[in-house]
Structures are given as C-alpha cells and as structure tokens.
Amino acid sequence: MHLEENKPLAPFTTFGIGGPARWYLHATSEEEIVEAVEWAKQQSLPLFVLGGGSNLLVSDxxxxxxxxxxxxxxxxxIDDGAYRVYQAAAGEAWDTFVQRAVDDNCAGIECLAGIPGTVGGTPVQNVGAYxxxxxxxxxxxxxxDLRSHDxxxxxxxxxxxxxxxxRFNSTDxxxxxVTRVDYRLTRAGAPTLRYADLQRTFSSGFSPTLAQVAAGVRRIRVSKGMLLVEGDPDSRSAGSFxxxxxxxxxxxxSIAETAGKQPPHFPADLEISSAARVKIPAAWLIEQAGYARGYTLGAAAVxxxxxxxxxNRGGATAAEILALADRIASAVQDRFGIRLDREPVLVGFDAGPSRPR
Ligand SMILES: Cc1cc2nc3c(=O)[nH]c(=O)nc-3n(C[C@H](O)[C@H](O)[C@H](O)COP(=O)(O)OP(=O)(O)OC[C@H]3O[C@@H](n4cnc5c(N)ncnc54)[C@H](O)[C@@H]3O)c2cc1C
Incomplete structure (x- = not known):
C-alpha cells in the first residue's frame, strides 16, 4: 500500500478545483481497499472514495x-441467452466501457455514451441521459461494506x-x-430512441445502429459542452449542477402564471406516484429566474x-462556484418557490456553512 501525503485533488476532478487530500491511495485491488480502510480506521481519519472526479466539488x-x-x-x-452480462471493475472508464458494449452490438447503455467518470460511480447517482x-x-x-467490514x-x-x-447517495x-458492477445488456438489441433531441439527429424513418446512436449522443454532448474536450472551458464542470x-x-x-408561459414538463416516470408528479427542466427555471448562459461571477460562470x-473559467475556487450556485438556487426559490437540489457531491466542506441539498 503506497500512501501519499498532501496530494492535490484538483487534477483528479473535471472542475479542476480543490485543495489537497491529507492522505491519498491509488487502490488497484480489493485487498488494498481493505488494508486502507483498516489504516484509516486506526488513525481515526475520515474516508472519501474517489472515482473519476466528474461529479465532485472539492473544497479549497x-x-x-x-x-x-x-x-x-x-x-x-458472459453470454446468457439473449443477453450479455458484463462484470466491470469499478475503476474502468465509463465511456470506454460503453464503447466496448456498443462495439459488441449490445444494447442498453448506448445513450449513456460520453458521460465521464468510472463504472463504480454509475450506480451511485443512477447515471442517466437521453x-x-x-x-x-x-x-x-x-x-x-464499511459497516460489516465485508x-x-x-x-x-x-x-x-x-x-x-x-441507497449509495442517500440512506447508505x-x-x-463499489468494486464491481454487473450490467445485463441485450445482444443485437435495438437502440433506445426516446429522447426528442436524439431522434431529431436522425432523419425520420431511418433506423440507426447502436454505434450511430452513441455517436449521435456524443455529438449532442459536444454541442452542449457536456463532453470532456481538452481546451473547451464549457466542459470544465461537473456536468449538470x-x-x-x-x-x-x-x-x-402557478409556475405558468409567474413565468407568463407554460413550463416544459415531463412525466416523472420513475417516481412511485408518477401520475401526480412532473419533472420540470431546472435549466428552464434558472433561465426564467434571470440567469442566462454565460453569466459570470468571478472565475465561475454558467x-x-x-x-x-x-x-470553472480558469482559476475558480470552490467558494466561487458555490456562491454562484447559491445565487441561482435562491433566485429560483424566490421566483417559483421551488428548491433546486444540487447534483455534484461536496467534499471537504463539513465544517463549512450549510448548503442547499
Ligand atoms: C461534462 C459532464 C457531463 C456529465 N453528464 C452526466 C449525465 O448526462 N448524466 C449523469 O447522470 N451524470 C453526468 N455527469 C456527472 C458524472 O459524470 C457522473 O455522476 C459519474 O457517474 C460520476 O462518476 P465518477 O467516477 O466521476 O465519480 P466521482 O465524481 O469521483 O464521485 C461521485 C460520487 O460517487 C462516489 N463514488 C465514486 N466511485 C465510487 C465507488 N467506486 N464506490 C463508492 N462510491 C463511489 C464518490 O464518493 C462521490 O460520492 C457529467 C459530468 C460531466 C463533467
């Protein structure tokens, strides 16, 4: 086990923001993880599990x-009839894994192409897109399991x-x-084409392959700054905030009355009480609350x-990002009475002021 001290964390995050880790371990096996957990316990140190750093805001x-x-x-x-079950280690790059599945002509994750981070990060917030x-x-x-130590x-x-x-980002x-995730994909399955933005990239009547859908998703992502591209400041983010x-x-x-127009909305299809609940794009609410694309606050920006x-426009601090986030969330709350929940995980802020969830 090779522990490193005072390791800068900013380079491990897509925001490129954050101070150092007091201790750091690049863990390549389950045995190393167990050893490190024991060591941290003996030292009474808090533990943070880092994947690809694409959904984090690390404190200054x-x-x-x-x-x-x-x-x-x-x-x-492993093939299982019409399905193929992939057992992927947690540290595998997610997008590389998606491309492998697409190349193998296996359907089920093609619309999740271009999402940064690791395999192990995907169950945590139930990664989704398109x-x-x-x-x-x-x-x-x-x-x-840190509770049962097994x-x-x-x-x-x-x-x-x-x-x-x-449960990984809520009750537990x-x-x-997470050390491994098993995905069951459909061999030679049809791609998912539910999302209007994605449908529009193909001419009507055309049946795209899995590879064409994955490529289409990546193209849309580039146009939105939602694909990590070296030198593109719009991708120095944690994705949706x-x-x-x-x-x-x-x-x-009441939202329509306040905004003077109907809000776009979608059925909240994974909710238990879906009939009575709808999902409203946070982007629309933010725009209606007066925050346009490109709005800047110091080195932080929309x-x-x-x-x-x-x-992070370059040299932004975590404090600047949070100040901008707080400003936007307060504006939406004031205008529509809707609380925006944050998506990225805050790291190292425990002693700081309380934040919107
Ligand atoms: C440009 C861009 C676009 C994005 N687009 C999307 C999108 O479309 N949809 C979407 O859902 N997300 C999106 N994201 C967010 C992010 O990529 C995903 O949430 C991703 O799954 C995070 O994985 P990670 O390995 O980077 O996790 P990290 O950012 O390193 O960690 C995030 C959380 O997961 C925990 N975690 C990570 N790995 C493990 C593990 N092995 N075991 C236990 N806990 C772990 C961490 O402790 C932390 O709490 C985007 C981010 C960026 C920068």
Whole structure:
C-alpha cells in the first residue's frame, strides 16, 4: 500500500478545483481497499472514495482524511441467452466501457455514451441521459461494506434506484465502496430512441445502429459542452449542477402564471406516484429566474452552451462556484418557490456553512 501525503485533488476532478487530500491511495485491488480502510480506521481519519472526479466539488481546503482513489480494472463478459452480462471493475472508464458494449452490438447503455467518470460511480447517482439510466441494466453491485467490514453482492433490487438516486447517495451514503458492477445488456438489441433531441439527429424513418446512436449522443454532448474536450472551458464542470425538480403536477399552473408561459414538463416516470408528479427542466427555471448562459461571477460562470452546467473559467475556487450556485438556487426559490437540489457531491466542506441539498 503506497500512501501519499498532501496530494492535490484538483487534477483528479473535471472542475479542476480543490485543495489537497491529507492522505491519498491509488487502490488497484480489493485487498488494498481493505488494508486502507483498516489504516484509516486506526488513525481515526475520515474516508472519501474517489472515482473519476466528474461529479465532485472539492473544497479549497481539500480533504482532511484519506482519499481512496478506486483504480480496479478489468471487464469480463458472459453470454446468457439473449443477453450479455458484463462484470466491470469499478475503476474502468465509463465511456470506454460503453464503447466496448456498443462495439459488441449490445444494447442498453448506448445513450449513456460520453458521460465521464468510472463504472463504480454509475450506480451511485443512477447515471442517466437521453432516455436511459443505469438502473435498467445493472443487475448487481459488488461493494465493500464499511459497516460489516465485508464484501457484499447487492442485487439491483436492493440498490433503491430512482432519479439520480440510490441507497449509495442517500440512506447508505458513505457506507459502501463499489468494486464491481454487473450490467445485463441485450445482444443485437435495438437502440433506445426516446429522447426528442436524439431522434431529431436522425432523419425520420431511418433506423440507426447502436454505434450511430452513441455517436449521435456524443455529438449532442459536444454541442452542449457536456463532453470532456481538452481546451473547451464549457466542459470544465461537473456536468449538470442541479437536478431537474420533480413537483406535484398541480403546481404547473402557478409556475405558468409567474413565468407568463407554460413550463416544459415531463412525466416523472420513475417516481412511485408518477401520475401526480412532473419533472420540470431546472435549466428552464434558472433561465426564467434571470440567469442566462454565460453569466459570470468571478472565475465561475454558467456554461455558455448549457444553463445547468456551472463552469470553472480558469482559476475558480470552490467558494466561487458555490456562491454562484447559491445565487441561482435562491433566485429560483424566490421566483417559483421551488428548491433546486444540487447534483455534484461536496467534499471537504463539513465544517463549512450549510448548503442547499
Ligand atoms: C461534462 C459532464 C457531463 C456529465 N453528464 C452526466 C449525465 O448526462 N448524466 C449523469 O447522470 N451524470 C453526468 N455527469 C456527472 C458524472 O459524470 C457522473 O455522476 C459519474 O457517474 C460520476 O462518476 P465518477 O467516477 O466521476 O465519480 P466521482 O465524481 O469521483 O464521485 C461521485 C460520487 O460517487 C462516489 N463514488 C465514486 N466511485 C465510487 C465507488 N467506486 N464506490 C463508492 N462510491 C463511489 C464518490 O464518493 C462521490 O460520492 C457529467 C459530468 C460531466 C463533467
């Protein structure tokens, strides 16, 4: 186990922001993870599990404990009738794994192409985009349980997946270290083409292949600054900073009255009480509350291509990003009475002021 001290974390995040980790370990095996957990426990140090750093805002002070960087590698595939089950180690790059599945002509995650981060990060917030979520393909998550100090294999039903939510980022936040995720994909399956933006990239009547859909998703992502592209300041972000709020459908009329127009909305299809609840794009609410693309606050800004992404224009601090986020969330709350929940995870802010969730 090779522990490093005072390791800068900013280079490990897509925001490029954050102070150092007091201790850091690049963990390449389950044995190393167990050893590191024991060590942190003996030292009474807090532990943070780092994947690809694409959904994080690390504080300017850094993290005062051990950062365990999950770097386990390897993917195996087992055919099971019409399906192929991939067992992917948590440290595999997600987008590379998606491309492998697409190249193998296996359907189920093609719309999730271009999302940065690791395999291990995907069950945490039930990653989703363009009409797909990993909840639909994950069958099992292998993890180290910090409570029982043992490895567990959690079937998908036990992960409590919902919109940008699972037990890993809610009821059991910080309890599990994911080491492997199993995805069941459909061999030679048809691509998912539910999302209007994606449908529009193909001429009507055309039946795109999985590879064409994945490429189409990446093209849309580039146009929105939602694909990591070297030198593109709009992609120096954590993706969407706010979740799309799910609100009671009867709130729509009062929102329309305030805005002077009907809000776009979609059925909250993963919600239990879906009939009575709708999802409203947070981007629309933010724009109606007066924050346009390109709005800047110091070195922090709203992306010039996507209202939901807050970006580091170069040299931004975590404090600046949060100040901008707070300003936007307060404006939406004041105008519409809707609280915007943050999507990225805050790291090393425990002693700081309370934040909107
Ligand atoms: C340009 C851009 C576009 C994006 N687009 C999307 C999108 O379309 N849809 C979407 O859902 N997300 C999107 N994201 C957010 C992000 O990419 C995903 O949430 C991703 O799954 C995070 O994975 P990660 O490995 O980077 O996790 P990290 O950012 O490193 O960590 C995020 C959280 O997961 C935990 N975690 C990570 N790995 C493990 C593990 N092995 N075990 C236990 N906990 C772990 C961390 O402790 C932390 O709480 C985008 C981000 C960017 C920068």
């Amino acid at each position: 002070a850094g993290f005062p404990g051990l950062v365990l960087h999950i770097a386990l590698r390897g993917v195996t595939a 009409g797909q979520e990993v909840a639909s393909s994950i069958t099992r998550v292998r993890a180290f 490895f567990v294999d959690l079937p998908a039903e036990d992960c409590n997946f919902n919109y940008r939510r699972s 936040r910080g309890r599990f270290i 706010f979740k799309n709020p799910i609100v009671p459908a009867d709130l729509l009329s 992306s010039s291509r996507h209202t939901l992404a807050l970006i």
